[in-house]
Amino acid sequence: MGEPSAVDAPALRLAYAGTPEFAAxxxxxxxxxxxxxxxxxxxxxRPAGRGMHPQPSAVKQLALQHGLALAQPRGLRLDxxxxxxxxxxxxxxxxxxxxxLVVAAYGLILPQWMLDLPRVGCLNIHASLLPRWRGxxxxxxxxxxxxxxxxxxxxxxxxxxxxxxxxxxxxMPILPDDDAxxxxxxxxxxxxxxxxxxxxxxxxxxxxxxAQPNDGVCYANKIDKSEAWLDFRLPxxxxxxxxxxFKPHPGARTSLGAxxxxxHRAHLGGSATSAEPGCVLRADEHGIEVACGxxxxxxxxxxxxxxxxxxxxxxxxxxxxxxxxHFDCEAPxxx
Numbered sequence: 272m273g274e275p276s277a278v279d280a281p282a283l284r285l286a287y288a289g290t291p292e293f294a295a296x297x298x299x300x301x302x303x304x305x306x307x308x309x310x311x312x313x314x315x316x317r318p319a320g321r322g323m324h325p326q327p328s329a330v331k332q333l334a335l336q337h338g339l340a341l342a343q344p345r346g347l348r349l350d351x352x353x354x355x356x357x358x359x360x361x362x363x364x365x366x367x368x369x370x371x372l373v374v375a376a377y378g379l380i381l382p383q384w385m386l387d388l389p390r391v392g393c394l395n396i397h398a399s400l401l402p403r404w405r406g407x408x409x410x411x412x413x414x415x416x417x418x419x420x421x422x423x424x425x426x427x428x429x430x431x432x433x434x435x436x437x438x439x440x441x442x443m444p445i446l447p448d449d450d451a452x453x454x455x456x457x458x459x460x461x462x463x464x465x466x467x468x469x470x471x472x473x474x475x476x477x478x479x480x481x482a483q484p485n486d487g488v489c490y491a492n493k494i495d496k497s498e499a500w501l502d503f504r505l506p507x508x509x510x511x512x513x514x515x516x517f518k519p520h521p522g523a524r525t526s527l528g529a530x531x532x533x534x535h536r537a538h539l540g541g542s543a544t545s546a547e548p549g550c551v552l553r554a555d556e557h558g559i560e561v562a563c564g565x566x567x568x569x570x571x572x573x574x575x576x577x578x579x580x581x582x583x584x585x586x587x588x589x590x591x592x593x594x595x596x597h598f599d600c601e602a603p604x605x606x
Contacts, residue, residue, distance in 0.1 A: 283474055286369035286389065287330070288312040293459045294375035295329040297396050300463035301373065306470070308339055309367035312360065314378050315343045340367065347382050357382075364388055371473065373466065374428065386428055391473055393428040396462040398455070400440060401426060402483045404491040405433035410458065411451050412491035414516035417508075421445055421454070423462040425469045427480045432490075436480030438469045450518040494521060500602040501525045501534065503548040506565035511537050525570075526599045527592065533574040540567030549598040556584030561598055 285308045287298050294313075302308060311334040316325035327335070334341050344360040346353030361384060364372075372389045374381065375396040386393055399409035401424040406412075413421045422442040429435040443461055445454060472478035499521045501510055514523040514537045523534040538558070546552060546562035553560045558569035574580040 283307075283370045283391070283470060284309055284368065285470075286310040286312070286364060286367050286372045287375075288372060288377040288379075288381075289330045289375040290314045290328045290378050291376050292329040293398070293455050293462070294377070294396075295333050296459035296463050297373060297375045297466050298330055298333055300467055301470070302333075302337060304467055304470075308337075309369055310340045310342060310363055312342050312344070312364075312377065315345055344379075347379050347385060349382070349384065361385070361388075371470070375462070381428060383430060386430065394438070394466070394469060395426045395428050395433070395435070396466055397424045397426055397433055398422075398458045398462065399491070400424060400442065401433060401437055402485075402488040404489060406491040407493040409491040410455050411494055411516040414445060414449060414451060414454065415512050417512055418445055421458070423458055423465055425462075425465045434483065436482045438472065438478055438480045439465045441465055448515075450515040452519050496521045497602065499524050501598075502600050503561055503568070503598060504564045504600050507539050507563040507568040508566065510563060510568050511539055524602075526603050527596060528599075530590070531576050531603070532570075533580070534570050534572075535574060535580045536570075536572035538569045538571060540569045543567075547597070549600050551592060551594050551596045551598070553594055554583075554587055554592045556582075556587070558583045559587070559592060 283306065285301060285306050287301070287308050289295065289298060290313050298311070311330060313328045313330040316327050318324060319326040331341060342360050342363045344353060344356035347357045347360060348354065349357045351357065364385070365388065370390045372393040374393055381393065397409065399413065400422045404412055420442050422440060424440045425438045426433065426435040427438060441461060443457060469478060494517065499517050501523055514534050517523050518535060525532055525534060540560045544552060544562045544567055548562055548564050550562040551559060552562055552567055558571040560567050560569045571583050572580055573583060573586050
């Protein structure tokens, strides 16, 4: 891949902005390649886990392990609600004086002052084949839409939403059993490799970004929790894709009366059925098969509230779910 080594460490001085594990993979790659990372920006610690205690992001954990300078502004707009945070971040970035700011799944929109500050500019590791799936959730939306191919684009950032010119792009197939977590892992590795190639190109002064075409633009809107509830009036194929797209977050959900379940895995059922959507067709060790608007869906791995994910056979040993019962097609109303 022509990756720079620690021996010929490039003169480019970096800053890095990112939050989840997808972003941590890129940060790990530039550190391993010998780049100097003068500042890391990441989201503030968020409550997580059963105790809902504040947890550092994957990028913060990696930055702390390497003793890197760290900033966690709540916002970046100098005239916004968190103007003081933004001013402190700007001063930290100014003092870091990066040649390049690398951004990957950061979670905050970069204002113009931030785009203008690095000498060479800002690079974004984007998990799609731009201009398809611009926006917040490209991995999930690609799976949900049934795309057979996705990939990674390394883009020079501008003021638009993922509209910048692309330095490098590479395709990756979406496997039939891919969920958002498994696909993200592979895309993170690919993104790290492409990032190092682009940084080498910038160092060698041979980087030539290409403007995105006007055709084929579509947007990957942020996932809303309301989308996670399975509406069995929809085709089984569409629901199967959603279950994979929303794993692990926010997780596909359904309910059978008072029983609420998270669905971790499902497969398309057998022949077409005239049963009402949501009707349980069979329930055994092979799964809980549910009638849909088109076809049926076999739920094979599920999780009760407060429990752990188990195969359908184990779940049914403690639950009475019989053919003829009906899963709800809409999210239960809050009491």
